[in-house]
Amino acid sequence: MLPKAVVTNGHTEHSTTAANEPNVPPEKWQQKRLVRQKEKLRSNLLKSGFQFLDRFVELLKEMEDVPKDTKKKYLQKMLHAIFFFGQIHVTPIEPREFLPESHQDTFRCLYLAPFQQCTTHLPTKTPYSILLDYVTEVKRFTTPQELMSFLQSFNAQLWNQSLEEPHALNATEFTFTASVIACCFYSDPQGGTDLHHFYGASLSCKGLHERRIMIELSSIKTWHKAMAYAVHHGDTGLAITFPEGMWSQAFQFNVEEQKYQEKSPxxxxxxxxxNVNFWPPPNTPATGDKWQYGNCAEVESLSKLLLGTRVVEEGVRSTRTPPLPNSYEAIERDFTNSIEEDIKKSLINRLRSRQFKAKTLQFFNLQ
Ligand SMILES: [Zn+2]
Incomplete structure (x- = not known):
């Protein structure tokens, strides 16, 4: 475990209100409140990054039979993603601030790329999705319940460890946990498939701007283009239809019970x-959901399935009328020719507005 001292990192908690500062004029008080709110958000991000890295390093140590190169690859991805969120924060956080002073030089020496590239290269995923990729690569979960139980224990240790700290975060303040995990699989109606499960996490970052950045960069880099197409058209009603045999199940983390529980889409x-069989079945009537298109865990899991299952990819269609030529390649072409460029421009503008040096879009990529 990394030394604890950094968690407090000079941040003090403020609890001042208008009631206990009666002589401060309202506009001054409002200004002070905003400054404190900003400080709190920055401090939460810093502590979340520290706690998450701490727990992830522990997890890597616990898994003794995993090859060192695999661990190093994932640790570097994790460091880079967390440093990136520090970089695009409204008041940027330097990479070394996420680490205890005693480890800063060693980490920089061992994992130079994340330190150098967090100001120029983009991550492809949020920290919790990187964790999910790691554990599903190195551990064989035979059922979604096994994975949920593993993640519950990971989360519990994240919080328990933080409880020892005077200024530690609770589950709701934490920046990098995914509230929903989705699992999907394809069951060939003709039979004969191995029902491989694909897992995805909801976007594990806080802030409207940050979420939009992650949705846009996922659209141009991480997700299958048919998913990016559906997310882009979410507001217009255009959608994609899957071939028969698709199943999707989601689990939401219940903070009070510290458990993942089944959740309707x-x-x-x-x-x-x-044409996806969702489990549990959808609520009727559908609720008015406030989050952005692309935020849900289903997007990542269905995208992984599309990227990994040729027969499903070939069976995807758009609901556009008159229809695009009847093939999935037509969806990809439509996305590439008329949508992708605008998303790239928007992404570059968003990044620039947060002091990110993005002349061109480059992604963190380990050789
Ligand atoms: Zn959803």
Whole structure:
């Protein structure tokens, strides 16, 4: 475990209110409140990054039979993603601030690329999705419940460890946990498939701007283009239809009970992803969901399935009328020719507005 001292990192908690500062004029008080709110957000991000790295390093140590190169690859991805969120924060956080002073030089020496590239290269995923990729690569989960139980224990240790700290975060303040995990598989109606499960996490970052950045960069880099197409058209009602045999199940983390519990799909996922057997079944009528298109865990899991299952990829269609030529390649072409460029421009503008040096879009890529 990394030394604890850094968690407090000079941040003090403020609890001042208008009631205990009666002589401060309202506009001054409002200004002070905003400054404190900003400080709190920055401090939460810093502590979340520290706690998450601490727990992830522990997890890597616990898994003794995993090859060192695999661990190093994932640790570097994790460091880079967390440093990146520090970089694009409204008041940027330097990479070394996420580490205890005693480890800063060693980490920089061992893992130079994340330190150098967090100001120029983008991550492809949020920290919790990187964790999910790691554990599903190195551990064989035979059922979604096994994975949920593993993640519950990971989360519990994340919080328990933080409880020892005077200024530690609770589950709701934490920046990098995914509230929902989705699992999907394809069951060939003709039979004969191995029902490989694909897992995805909801976007594990806080802030409207940050989420939009992750959705845009996922659209141009991480997700299958048919998913990016559906997410892009979420507002217009255009959607994609999957071939017969698709199943999707989601689990939401219940903070009070510290457990993942089954969750029905949101109205947006039902609208964007047609002909999927969701479990538990959708609520009727569908609720008005406030989050952005692309935020849900289903997007990542269905995208992984599309990227890994040729027969499903070939069976995906758009609901556009008159229809695109009847093939999945037509969806990809439509996305590449008329949508992708605008997303790239928007992403570059968003990054620039947060002091990120993005002349061109480059992604963190380990050789
Ligand atoms: Zn959804």
């Amino acid at each position: 949101c109205g947006k996922c039902q609208q964007m992803f047609r």
